[in-house]
Amino acid sequence: MTRIPTTPLLLGLAGLIPFIWGAITSIRPDLASLSSVILPRRLNGPVLMQVYGLTILSFMAGVIWGFAARTDGRKATLFYALSVLPPIWGFLTASGPTEPALYALIAGFVVLLPIDWSAARNGAAPSWWMSLRLLLTAVVVICLIVGGLAA
Template sequence: MLRGIPTAPLALGLAGLIPFVWGGLTLLLPSLQGWGINNLGPRFVGPYVQLFYGSVILSFMSGVLWGYATRASGRLQSAACYALSVIPALWAFFMTGGGPVSAGMNLIWGFLGLLLLDMMFSLWRLTPSWWVKLRLLLTSVVVLCLSVGVFL
C-alpha cells in the first residue's frame, strides 16, 4: 500500500496523524489523559486536540487542492476545481461547532468528502500518481481516531 509514495510526503503525512492518534489514545486511557492535562494542558488531549487540529488540516487541504487546481485546463475545469478546493475549509469553519460529538462527526464527514475530492482531482490527472494511496491511508487513520470520540 505504501509502495510508490515518496518518503518525504509519507513521513510528513504520518507525522501529521500524531494529534489525531494522541487525542484518541487520551480518550481511551484515562491515565494518559491525566498526564497530558498535567504536562500539556487540557487543550491538548481528547477531542479538543482532535477537533482543533482536524479543522486546521481540512483548511490546509483546501490549500493543497487549490494548488492542484492551478494545473486544471480550460476555463470550466479550472473554475470547478477552484470552487471545489475551498469546500474543506468552509466545511471546517461552519460545521465544527455544537459540541465534541457533533463536531467530531462533522469532521469525519469532512475528511470523507475531502477523500472524494482527492479522487476527483486524481481522475482529472491534477495530482501525483501516488496521491490517492497516501490520502486513503491518512484518511482511514483520521476517521478511525475521530470515531473514538464520536462513537465510544
C-alpha cells in the same frame, strides 16, 4: 497507483500523531498529563481531534487549491470552487460541541476523497496521491470515531 515518496509519506504519518494521541487520550484520559508540557490541558482527547481536525481540513482545502492551479478552464474553476468548501464546512459544522463536530469532520474528510480522486484522474494530483490519502483518511476516520464515541 505508484509508491508514495518517502517525504510525503513520513510527513503524512507524522501528521497523524495528534489524531492518534487524541484517540488514545479519549480512551485513557489519565495519559493526557503526558502531553501537558506541549499542549494546553484542554487539548487532549476529543477536543484535540476537533481543533486539529479543523486545521487539517482547512489544510486539505489548500491542497485542492493547488490542484486547481495545475489545471485550467472549467477544471480549474471547479477545483477552486471546491477548495473553499472544506473550511466553510468545518466552520459551520465542526466548531461547536465536540461530539457532533467530530462526526462532521469525518464527513468532511470522507467527502474530500472523491475530490482528490477527481484531481488524480485529471492529472492535477501525483499518481501516488490516492494511496497516501486513503491511508491517512482511514486512520483519521478511525481516530475521530473513537473520539466521538468517547465525547
